[in-house]
Structures are given as structure tokens and as C-alpha cells.
Amino acid sequence: MNVGYVGWGRLASAIAGRLSSGHQVRVFAPQAKASGVAPAATLRDFARDCDVVIVGLDSEAEVRASLLDADGLAHGLRRGSIVIDQSPGDPQETRAFAEVLRERGVALVDAPVHCERAATFPEGTAIFCGGAADAVATVRLLLEAIAPTVVQCGDSGSGHAMSLVVTAIAACNRLITGECAAVGVKNGLAIEHMATVLNKSSGQNSASARVLPVLSTIGPTADVTLEATVHELKLASQLAVRTGAPLLTANLACCIYEAAVATAGADASIDQIARVYGASAGIDFADMRTWGAQGA
Amino acid sequence: MRVGYIGLGAMGGALARHLVGKYTLSVLDLNAAAVAAFEQLGAQRAASPAQMARDCDLVLLCLPRSSDVEKVVFGRNGLAEGLSSGKIVIDQTSGVPEETRKFARRLIEAGVSLFDAPVSGAMATAVAGTISIIASGPRDAFERALPVLRSISQNVFHCGERVGNGQTMKTVNNMMNVGCRIATLEAVAMGRKSGLSLETMIEALNASTARNYTTQGMLPAIAEGRQSTKFGLALQVKDMNQAIMLGVDRDVPLPMATLSRGVLQIGLNSLGENAQLEQMIGVIESMAGTRFAGHSGKEQR
Numbered sequence: 001m002n003v004g005y006v007g008w009g010r011l012a013s014a015i016a017g018r019l020s021s022g023h024q025v026r027v028f029a030p031q032a033k034a035s036g037v038a039p040a041a042t043l044r045d046f047a048r049d050c051d052v053v054i055v056g057l058d059s060e061a062e063v064r065a066s067l068l069d070a071d072g073l074a075h076g077l078r079r080g081s082i083v084i085d086q087s088p089g090d091p092q093e094t095r096a097f098a099e100v101l102r103e104r105g106v107a108l109v110d111a112p113v114h115c116e117r118a119a120t121f122p123e124g125t126a127i128f129c130g131g132a133a134d135a136v137a138t139v140r141l142l143l144e145a146i147a148p149t150v151v152q153c154g155d156s157g158s159g160h161a162m163s164l165v166v167t168a169i170a171a172c173n174r175l176i177t178g179e180c181a182a183v184g185v186k187n188g189l190a191i192e193h194m195a196t197v198l199n200k201s202s203g204q205n206s207a208s209a210r211v212l213p214v215l216s217t218i219g220p221t222a223d224v225t226l227e228a229t230v231h232e233l234k235l236a237s238q239l240a241v242r243t244g245a246p247l248l249t250a251n252l253a254c255c256i257y258e259a260a261v262a263t264a265g266a267d268a269s270i271d272q273i274a275r276v277y278g279a280s281a282g283i284d285f286a287d288m289r290t291w292g293a294q295g296a
Numbered sequence: 297m298r299v300g301y302i303g304l305g306a307m308g309g310a311l312a313r314h315l316v317g318k319y320t321l322s323v324l325d326l327n328a329a330a331v332a333a334f335e336q337l338g339a340q341r342a343a344s345p346a347q348m349a350r351d352c353d354l355v356l357l358c359l360p361r362s363s364d365v366e367k368v369v370f371g372r373n374g375l376a377e378g379l380s381s382g383k384i385v386i387d388q389t390s391g392v393p394e395e396t397r398k399f400a401r402r403l404i405e406a407g408v409s410l411f412d413a414p415v416s417g418a419m420a421t422a423v424a425g426t427i428s429i430i431a432s433g434p435r436d437a438f439e440r441a442l443p444v445l446r447s448i449s450q451n452v453f454h455c456g457e458r459v460g461n462g463q464t465m466k467t468v469n470n471m472m473n474v475g476c477r478i479a480t481l482e483a484v485a486m487g488r489k490s491g492l493s494l495e496t497m498i499e500a501l502n503a504s505t506a507r508n509y510t511t512q513g514m515l516p517a518i519a520e521g522r523q524s525t526k527f528g529l530a531l532q533v534k535d536m537n538q539a540i541m542l543g544v545d546r547d548v549p550l551p552m553a554t555l556s557r558g559v560l561q562i563g564l565n566s567l568g569e570n571a572q573l574e575q576m577i578g579v580i581e582s583m584a585g586t587r588f589a590g591h592s593g594k595e596q597r
């Protein structure tokens with residue numbers, strides 16, 4: 001199976017790296033031209049030799065261009081080949097891409113990777129996929145080489161829909177953990193007591209388990225950026241509007257992450273949420289001894 | 297050691313049950329039937345809080361609110377009338393930390409230690425003896441009381457020597473639990489309207505950083521048609537109001553907690569004061585016009 005990879009950025013590079021340890025993978029990236037690897041001139045040419053093309057870009061606009069531009073993948077792919085879309089995406093847009101590709105005899109599998117830390121692919125990393133069952137079955141081993149947990153969610157677009165539900169809840173877990181840590185510290189609780197007790201009680205969540213034990217050093221628990229998270233939360237907001245779901249909590253979370261971009265910077269990791277929350281409460285989590293004393 | 301327990305409601309009753317047979321136990325509750333049930337088990341009915349305080353070395357309380365604790369301790373025939381130096385009062389109420397500190401200060405002059413040890417966890421864990429007991433207060437009184445607390449549950453935490461920290465921790469835990477619960481139910485409602493099945497979402501959420509107490513407990517229960525909570529919604533709103541006050545008192549903005557408190561309040565106002573927390577599932581469903589369980593979230597009302 002000839003596998004091609006189109007994508008750049010931290011997560012994409014990590015994914016391409018994990019894939020190439022077990023599979024022959026050709027990577028299409030602008031940098032390839034400079035490094036002397038025989039590059040394909042265009043995505044259309046690149047696609048001609050591939051049975052499977054994985055697309056890992058930052059936005060639906062980039063995916064649209066890479067697929068549908070005059071020199072795009074869709075014009076080079078053979079009938080029977082498969083495109084795996086690992087970019088963040090809007091399920092409706094994904095279904096539209098799938099329709100265009102289906103007319104050309106090409107299957108689309110949306111399979112976004114939920115991973116908060118591309119450097120280590122820790123527990124909690126998973127791939128959610130949508131698409132025809134036979135196409136998903138064909139690429140399943142490939143996906144499992146990227147992340148051991150692969151959840152088949154339904155037809156085209158459902159992988160992207162699931163990813164948005166997951167991102168929305170994960171983003172809320174993290175905000176709520178930061179908010180609780182801030183109010184706890186200001187009311188005299190020690191961080192180490194919170195890390196112990198809350199993680200053994202009904203407040204426990206994936207963020208509290210990872211963030212609270214390292215709160216005084218602000219991580220690292222993640223390398224995904226605030227900007228990327230805001231992008232996905234906005235897609236979730238858009239999905240909520242379209243489906244008629246209120247999504248009050250995750251929409252508020254989206255606003256708070258956006259505000260955090262303004263203060264911590266777009267490229268800051270989502271770990272900075274704790275620092276932003278601390279600052280909003282007048283706390284520096286990195287200087288907890290002071291606060292323990294004042295709180296008491 | 298002679299032990300007394302006041303407040304045999306759903307939670308207090310389950311906690312006190314573990315003391316039967318292990319200690320000479322006397323009990324009190326406004327509900328005569330609850331007291332009678334403990335008498336059947338061999339406990340004694342105390343004539344009044346004051347009498348219980350005279351007869352016991354250690355008294356535990358589990359009441360709805362701190363204002364109830366104040367009445368039972370300092371009211372007429374209250375514990376304070378019978379307490380003497382060296383005795384211990386443990387408040388298991390989900391109370392207000394600042395109030396509890398005041399109670400402790402009032403008793404300390406008489407040589408009585410009052411500290412807080414609220415519990416956190418499902419009713420089933422209270423019955424099983426595994427519920428989290430989150431205590432705080434002077435180390436010596438805590439150590440003396442520890443065998444009693446351990447006979448209620450093996451999971452006992454001590455969060456510092458300052459009285460009230462246990463209740464603060466419990467309140468922060470509630471805030472975390474409620475925030476994540478509402479966020480999760482809302483996002484899953486959107487998922488249902490996007491055509492995802494509840495079962496697939498449960499698998500995906502628990503395999504990812506979306507995991508939380510609700511994805512592990514309440515969502516599987518909904519899928520299996522089981523009840524997952526047994527708690528009055530009005531009490532949960534009270535807990536969230538206390539959480540918000542922790543923020544107000546110390547100038548901490550709590551946008552997420554404030555929103556989830558509001559959603560619970562909408563539920564309580566719509567359903568009436570006897571509503572159960574479990575009914576919030578239906579509230580979130582109707583807010584989104586979908587159903588969590590069943591074949592398709594899209595086709596439902």
C-alpha cells in the first residue's frame with residue numbers, strides 16, 4: 001500500500017514520524033523541495049502514486065484547497081484510493097468533500113487525531129473516524145500505527161463531529177480545573193491536598209489528573225496551542241448552531257480561551273490556561289507558598 | 297469510646313450505620329422513624345443534644361446546612377450545654393467553612409474540639425464504607441477521632457490544621473463535578489443532534505482527555521437505563537451557591553461555575569423544589585430538543 005502524507009505543523013510531523021516507523025510513507029511538504037527528496041511538483045502528481053493519502057492540515061480551508069484546487073489531490077487520485085482527513089473539520093464540510101470524492105471513485109475517511117501532547121502521544125490520545133465501513137477497515141491498521149485507540153463513529157463527518165464533542169468537553173475539564181484550583185488556593189487549600197483529594201473524588205477528570213500535580217510549574221501536560229483549541233471550539237459552536245443545541249458551557253469556554261489567546265499569545269500551550277486563570281484571581285500558581293500563608 | 301450521631305438522613309444514616317456494633321452509639325434525628333430504625337439495630341435514642349453531649353466522648357453531625365448545625369450545637373438543649381473539656385464534635389455537614397470556624401472558636405474556650413469532616417461520593421460508596429471523608433482541623437483531635445472516622449470509611453483525608461478546609465475542599469469538589477457534568481451533558485446533547493450514538497460517545501470520551509466523573513458514571517448509566525445519582529437538586533444548587541460565595545469572598549471570578557449554577561437553577565425552578573439531580577438529564581435533553589438514549593438523537597423532539 002503506497003501511503004502519502006500531506007501536512008506540516010507539530011502534530012502532522014509527529015504523525016508522519018510515527019507512521020514511517022512501520023509503513024513506507026512519502027511526505028509531500030514544501031520543505032521536501034529544499035531537502036533534495038525527489039518532490040512531486042503538485043499534489044495532483046503526488047496523488048497519482050498513492051493508494052492512501054493522509055491530509056493533516058490546520059483548517060478546512062487548507063483541506064479544501066489541497067483536495068479541490070486545479071492542482072489538488074482529487075484530480076490525481078486513482079479510483080479505489082482513499083483519502084484520510086486528519087485535520088480539524090466541520091462535519092458538514094467533510095460530508096461535502098466526501099461527496100465530491102465519491103463521484104471520482106475515491107473514499108474519504110475523516111479521522112481527526114485528538115492529542116493534547118504531540119511530543120509524547122500520551123494516554124488520552126485517540127482517533128475518531130467516520131466513513132464507509134470498508135474504507136475504514138482498509139486503513140484501520142494505518143490509523144492504529146498513529147494512535148492505539150481508534151473509534152469508529154459512523155458515516156462521513158461523524159469522526160469530525162466526535163472530535164468536536166471531545167474537544168469541547170476536554171476544554172471545559174481544563175478550564176473548570178483551573179477555576180477550581182484558583183478558588184481553592186485563595187480559600188487556603190494547598191495544591192498538593194487538592195491534587196490528592198479531588199482526584200479521588202467526584203470532581204476528578206482528565207485535566208485534574210494531569211494538571212493539578214504539576215500546577216505550581218504550569219505543566220507541561222500539553223503542547224497543543226490555545227489558537228488551535230479556539231479554532232476547534234469555534235467549529236463546535238458552529239455545529240451547535242446548525243444542529244440547534246444551546247452548548248452554553250462550551251461556548252463560554254470558547255470565549256475564555258479566546259481571551260487567553262489575547263493575554264498569553266496564540267502559540268502558547270493550553271497549559272497557560274492555568275496561569276491565565278490564576279492571574280484573573282490575582283494568584284501566581286508558581287509562587288504558592290506565599291498564597292498558602294495568605295490563604296490561611 | 298461512646299459515640300453520638302445527629303442527622304440520620306440519607307447520607308448521615310448511611311455513615312452512622314457503620315458505627316453500629318463498633319461503638320456504644322446514641323443517635324438523634326427529627327425523623328422518629330429514622331431513630332427507631334437505629335434503635336432496632338441496638339443504638340440508643342438520646343433525650344436531647346445536651347444529653348448526648350454529656351453521655352458521649354465524640355459526637356458527629358450530618359445536617360442539611362450550617363444554620364442547622366448552629367441550632368443543634370448552640371440552641372436550647374444544644375450540644376454546647378453538655379460538652380466538657382476533651383470532647384470532640386465532628387461536623388460532616390456540607391457546610392460553610394467560615395461558619396464552621398466560628399463554631400470551633402466558640403467551643404475551644406471550653407476545651408472542646410470541633411472540626412469538619414464532610415464526605416464526597418455516591419450513596420453506594422457511603423454504604424460500602426469507601427466514601428471520601430475530607431477532614432481538616434487540629435492534628436491531635438483528628439488523630440484521636442481517626443479510628444471512628446476509619447470505621448465509617450477507609451478513605452480519610454486530612455487537608456490541613458485549619459478548621460473548614462475539608463468543607464472548602466468538598467465545595468471545590470462539588471463545583472468541579474457540577475461544572476464537568478453540565479458541560480458534558482450539553483456537549484453530548486450536541487453530539488446526539490449530530491447523529492452520534494450515546495454508546496460511541498461514551499467509548500470516545502473515556503478514551504480521551506474528555507474523560508471525567510460524568511463520562512465514566514452518569515453516561516453509561518443513561519445508556520443502560522440505570523439511575524446514577526440520588527441527590528436533591530435543591531441541595532446541589534445550595535452547594536453551588538456556597539461555591540460561588542467562596543469566589544465572591546476572595547475575589548475570584550468563577551465564570552464556568554456561575555454558568556453551571558445557573559443551569560441547575562433553571563432546572564430547579566422548572567421542576568420544583570422536590571426535584572432530583574437525576575432530572576437534570578431531562579432538563580438538558582429538552583433544552584437541546586434531543587434524547588441521550590435510543591436510536592437517533594436527531595429524530596427526537
